[in-house]
Amino acid sequence: MPHQKPHLPEKICAACGRPFAMRKKWRNCWERVKYCSERCRRESKK
Numbered sequence: 001m002p003h004q005k006p007h008l009p010e011k012i013c014a015a016c017g018r019p020f021a022m023r024k025k026w027r028n029c030w031e032r033v034k035y036c037s038e039r040c041r042r043e044s045k046k
Helices: 038-044
Strands: 010-012 019-021
Touching: none
Parallel strands: none
Antiparallel strands: 010 019
8 A cells, every 4th residue: 555645745747737646855945847748848948
């Protein structure tokens, strides 16, 4: 049985439109996060 995480804040990715949840590495800059992954961030600049 997988570990159940508490409800985490979610956003919609600006590039692909998919929802993504907050990660530990984004704890201090969650307000500035726009993309769900490095790939989406790179693709949006093209």
